[in-house]
């Protein structure tokens with residue numbers, strides 16, 4: 823067990839996969855598959871936030887900071903959605919990223 827043990831993010835799980843560097847089946851950490859889905863939901867949420875801005879700008883002092891916090895929260899969500907399954911023995915990424923995490 824390496825220092826990476828289970829440190830690939832919240833809701834990560836253990837699984838088994840073939841590591842190209844170790845050339846054998848190893849224990850890997852799997853990210854929660856819902857992060858990508860949650861990120862898309864978040865983008866839709868931000869779209870509706872921008873679309874409904876005339877409504878909440880009437881109470882700007884209360885709702886604008888809350889809206890900006892919601893928009894800023896896409897950053898950690900992007901990072902979580904970009905986590906790839908990682909080998910627990912050598913730390914190699916098991917699956918190469920398909921496209922960019924922002925795509």
Ligand SMILES: [Zn+2]
Nearest residue numbers: 841844909912
């Ligand atoms: Zn490995």
